[in-house]
Amino acid sequence: MTFEYAPAPESRAIVDIKPSYGLFINGEFVDGNGTSFKTINPATEEVLAEVAEASDADVDEAVKAARRAYTRVWSRMSGAERAKYLYRIARIIQERGRELAVLESIDNGKPIKESRDVDVPIVAAHFFYYAGWADKLQYSGYGSTPLGVAGQVIPWNFPLLMLAWKIAPALACGNTVVLKPAETTPLTALLFAEICQQADLPPGVVNIVTGAGDTGRAIVSHPDVDKVAFTGSTEVGKAIARAVAGSDKKVTLELGGKAANIVFDDAPLDQAVEGIVNGIFFNQGHVCCAGSRLLVQESVADEVMSRLKRRMATLRVGDPLDKNTDVGAINSAEQLAKIRELSEIGESEGAERWSAPCDLPSNGYWFAPTVFTGVSQAHRIAREEIFGPVLSVLTFRTPSEAIEKANNTPFGLSAGVWTDKGSRILSMANRLRAGVVWANTFNKFDPTSPFGGYKESGYGREGGRHGLEAYLKGTSPKGADA
Numbered sequence: 001m002t003f004e005y006a007p008a009p010e011s012r013a014i015v016d017i018k019p020s021y022g023l024f025i026n027g028e029f030v031d032g033n034g035t036s037f038k039t040i041n042p043a044t045e046e047v048l049a050e051v052a053e054a055s056d057a058d059v060d061e062a063v064k065a066a067r068r069a070y071t072r073v074w075s076r077m078s079g080a081e082r083a084k085y086l087y088r089i090a091r092i093i094q095e096r097g098r099e100l101a102v103l104e105s106i107d108n109g110k111p112i113k114e115s116r117d118v119d120v121p122i123v124a125a126h127f128f129y130y131a132g133w134a135d136k137l138q139y140s141g142y143g144s145t146p147l148g149v150a151g152q153v154i155p156w157n158f159p160l161l162m163l164a165w166k167i168a169p170a171l172a173c174g175n176t177v178v179l180k181p182a183e184t185t186p187l188t189a190l191l192f193a194e195i196c197q198q199a200d201l202p203p204g205v206v207n208i209v210t211g212a213g214d215t216g217r218a219i220v221s222h223p224d225v226d227k228v229a230f231t232g233s234t235e236v237g238k239a240i241a242r243a244v245a246g247s248d249k250k251v252t253l254e255l256g257g258k259a260a261n262i263v264f265d266d267a268p269l270d271q272a273v274e275g276i277v278n279g280i281f282f283n284q285g286h287v288c289c290a291g292s293r294l295l296v297q298e299s300v301a302d303e304v305m306s307r308l309k310r311r312m313a314t315l316r317v318g319d320p321l322d323k324n325t326d327v328g329a330i331n332s333a334e335q336l337a338k339i340r341e342l343s344e345i346g347e348s349e350g351a352e353r354w355s356a357p358c359d360l361p362s363n364g365y366w367f368a369p370t371v372f373t374g375v376s377q378a379h380r381i382a383r384e385e386i387f388g389p390v391l392s393v394l395t396f397r398t399p400s401e402a403i404e405k406a407n408n409t410p411f412g413l414s415a416g417v418w419t420d421k422g423s424r425i426l427s428m429a430n431r432l433r434a435g436v437v438w439a440n441t442f443n444k445f446d447p448t449s450p451f452g453g454y455k456e457s458g459y460g461r462e463g464g465r466h467g468l469e470a471y472l473k474g475t476s477p478k479g480a481d482a
Contacts, residue, residue, distance in 0.1 A: 005316070005324040007319070007322055008322055008323040008324055009319060009322050009323075010101075010102055010105075010112045010116075010321045010322075010323060011102075012102060012106065012321065014099050014102055015099055015102045015106065017048055017049055017103070017106075017187065018049060019049060019050065020036070020049060020051070021050070021052060021190050021210070022052045023054055023058055023062070023207075023208065023209050024193035024196075024206075024207060024209075025061055025204075025207050025209070026061075026062075026065035026203045026204045027065075027196075027197065027201070027202070027204060028203070031052065032054055032055065032058045033057050033058055034052065034053040034055035034211070035053050036050045036051060036052050036053055037051055037211075037212070038050060038051070039051050039107060039183075039184065039186055039187060040184075041106055041107070041109075041364075042108070042109035042184075042329040042331050042332060042364055042365045043106075043109050043320050043328065043329040043361070043364040043365075044364050045363055045364055045365075048106065048187065049187065051183075051190075052210055052211075053210065053211040053215065054210060054211040054215045054218070055215075055218075056218045058209055058215075059178070059209055059219055059222060060218075062178045062207040062209050063149055063151075063207075063219075063222050063224050063225060064224075065203070065204035065207055066149045066176040066177060066178050066204055066205070067149055067176070067224055068204055069202055069203060069204030069205045070146075070148055070149060070174075070175065070204075073202045073204075073205070074171075074174060074176050074205050075146055075175075077174070078135065079134040079135030079137060079172075079174075080135040082134045082135075082171060082172065083131045083132070083135055083172070084131075085171070085201055085205075086127050086130060086168065086171060086172060087128065087131045088200075089199045089201070090125075090128045090131060091124075092195050092199055093120065093123055093124040093127065093195065094124045096191075097116070097120045097121070098116070099191070100115075100123075100191060101119070101120050103187050103188050103191060104119060104120075104160055104188050105320040105321055105328070106320070106321070107159070107186075107187040107188065108156065108159060108184075108185050108320075108331060109284070109320050109329030109331050109364075109365070110283050110284065110286075110320060110328045111320050111326060112323055112325070113323055114282065114283060119158060119160055119161045122161055122164070122445055122446075123160050123161055123163075123164040125447045126164040126165060126168045126447040126463075127164060128447075129168070129447035130168040130169050130171070130172035130447070130467075131172065133465075133468060137172075137173060137468065140465055140469075140472070141465070142469045142472040143472045143473055144173075144472065145472060146173045146174030146471065146472065146473070147173075147175055147227045147250060147471060148176075148226035148227070149175065149176055149178065149224060149225050149226050149227070150166075150170045150175045150176070150177050150178070150226065150471065151179075151219040151222060151225040151228050152166040152167070152170070152177060152178070152179040152180070152219075152228075152229045153179075153216045153219060153220065153228075153230045153231075153232065154166060154180070154181055154182060154231055154232075155231050155232045155288075156181075156182035156184045156185040156286075156331050156332075157286035157287060157288070157331070157387075159181055159182060159185040159186075159188050160188040160189070160192065162231050163179065163181065163188070163192060165231070165462045165463065165467075166179060166231075167179065167206060168447075169462070169471050170227075170471050171206070172468070172471075173468055173472050175226075175227065175471050176204060176205050176206070177205070177206050177207065178207045178219055178225070179206070179207070179208055179209070180210065180211060180215050180216050180219055181210060183210070183212040184331055189208050189210070190210070192206075192208070193206070193208045213236075217243070220243055221244075225249065226249060226250065227249060227250045227251075227470065227471065228249050228250070228252075229252050229460075229462075229470065230251075230252070230254070231254040232255065233255065233256055233385075234255040234256040234385075234410075234411075234456045237253040237255040237458055240253065241253065251459075251460070252452075252458070252460030252462065252470045253458035253459055254288065254451070254452055254453065254457070254458045254460070254462060255288070255413075255453065255456060255457050255458040256288055256387075256411055256413070256456065256457060257288045257290065257292075257385065257411045257412075257413030257414055257453065257457050258382075258383065258384070258409045258411045259279070259289055259290060259291050259292060259411075259413060259414040259415050259416065260294075260295050260402075260405070260406035260432075260434075261276055261279050261280075261293065261294050261415070261418075261442060262295045262396075262416060263276070263294065263295070263296045263297065263300070263304060263418045264297050264402075264417075264419040264420075264421075265299045265300045266419055266420040267300075267418035267419050267420065267440075268418075268420065268440070269303060269304060269307060270307065271418075271440065273304065273308050275291075275416065276294055276304075276308055276391070276442075277308070277311055277312065278443055279292075279416060279442040279443060280292055280389060280390070280391045281312075281315060281326070281327055282443055283328075284327055284330055284331075284367070284389050285386070285387060285388045285390060286330075286335075286387055286388070287443065288385075288387075288457075289414035289436065289443070289451075290387075290443075291391075291416050291442055291443075292385070292390065292392060293382060293391075293392050293394060293406075293409075294391055294393045294394070295394050295395070295405055295406060296395055296396075297395070297396060297402075298395045298396065298397050301393075305373065305393065308371065309354065309356075309371070312356040312369050312371065313357060315327055315356055315369055316358075317356075317358045317360065317366065317369070318361060319361075327369055327389060329364050329366060330366060330367050330388065331365070332365065333365055335365070335387065335388065336365040336366075336388075338386070338387070338388075339367050339387070339388035339389075340367070342381055342386045342390070343372075343381070343386075343390055345380050345381065346372050346375070346379060346380070346392070349379050349381075350374065351372040351373065351375045351392070352372065352373045352374045353370060354370070354371050354372075355368040356369040367389055368389075370389060370390045370391070371393060372390070372392045372393060375392040375393055375394050377405060377408055379392065382394065383409065383410075385411070399424065399428065403428065403431045403432065406432055406434075407431075407432065410455055410456040411453070411455060411456050411457045412433045412434050412435060412453050412455040412456070412457045413436070413452075413453035413454075413457035413458075414434050414435065414436040414437070414438070414453075415432045415434040415436070415437045415438070416438045416439075416441070416442045417437065417438070417439050417440070419440075425440075433454055433455070434453070435451065435452045435453040435454055435457065435461075436452075446463070447463055447464070448463070449464050450463045450464040450465075450466035450467060452466075
């Protein structure tokens with residue numbers, strides 16, 4: 001039985017969006033020397049604010065501020081003292097959690113129940129977790145000497161969460177930060193800058209410079225940046241790797257993915273269907289580790305597809321601020337165009353397309369949850385990262401065939417295995433070439449657990465003890481095949 005839900009919109013009143021925003025450098029908001037750009041609400045296409053676009057000179061000022069803070073204050077501070085600031089930031093994030101969640105959903109388009117119940121709690125948890133490491137670095141196995149200034153560039157799919165993944169370990173290890181949020185989702189990073197002020201974080205320890213690709217390139221190529229951390233597309237990741245080649249910068253790259261979600265015939269099918277839905281339709285499929293390739297054992301393929309389509313028909317697509325919404329807005333017109341293009345290519349190559357029946361709003365950027373069957377490994381929709389709510393379904397007969405198909409990709413970020421047999425889970429996980437393998441679940445994250453990829457999904461790890469390695473001297477992040 002499907003229940004109809006009355007609208008339950010979250011109030012926007014808790015958020016005060018300013019008409020314009022400057023750059024956050026040396027503990028203060030400044031105008032900057034560059035131009036400005038607009039950030040918009042992808043669910044309505046309304047302009048939310050004008051945001052400063054940092055020039056090369058602005059980036060240089062931010063790096064200088066970070067260097068001063070590093071040499072004069074932050075690197076000289078004991079780990080226990082640094083931890084106090086991280087704990088304070090974590091508590092303020094919890095106190096302002098509703099405000100952060102609403103702003104994230106407005107600027108990004110993701111459902112409020114995801115930003116409220118997933119993103120913000122994990123953001124706070126990362127700061128709490130790395131605060132606990134700050135005075136224990138000598139036990140990490142990676143030394144206890146910070147690198148210096150970290151230049152960090154984050155994507156638009158999890159703006160606040162990616163910020164936490166980058167900033168929390170950097171600060172815990174004694175580094176200072178220059179961070180650039182994505183141009184389509186800068187607002188929660190700028191609110192985080194206010195939280196840094198509220199926590200009395202020493203000026204220059206965290207600097208937030210907004211902008212697009214040129215701003216990111218200025219950070220990555222700046223000669224006084226000691227460490228580069230990037231999450232985003234494989235194409236940009238390769239450009240960053242080329243840009244820093246020959247320098248002594250430490251680099252971690254968390255890039256794209258085309259994860260296989262593997263369902264065996266003995267899997268609990270209703271549970272697996274929920275995992276399939278969560279794996280590809282969570283956050284509109286804007287997830288680098290999304291389970292965008294479903295590999296289902298041939299003997300249960302028809303049953304799985306029947307149950308999956310029935311479940312997809314219940315997904316509620318619409319207003320991200322409605323607490324009942326399951327699938328929100330696509331983040332930008334550019335991303336929507338890419339999703340549409342690859343979906344049309346899937347049809348033209350002979351795959352069968354089915355979209356969940358739903359009424360899409362007339363304004364904003366929307367795409368109905370979609371599944372393709374009859375997909376072969378040669379299809380572009382099975383090989384390229386669509387980064388949207390689009391699932392490609394392939395079948396297999398034996399575990400070896402499933403492994404061969406799952407690993408037949410240039411990516412290696414994540415995978416999922418659904419089966420009743422623990423021995424099969426362990427066997428599959430050992431043979432899957434993926435940085436994270438989930439067993440009878442999908443998209444589970446915890447600050448204590450490392451995350452990262454192989455091959456074209458990048459190198460280095462974020463989260464857990466392993467996440468400290470890239471921010472401390474003495475060892476280098478291990479590459480894909482190290």
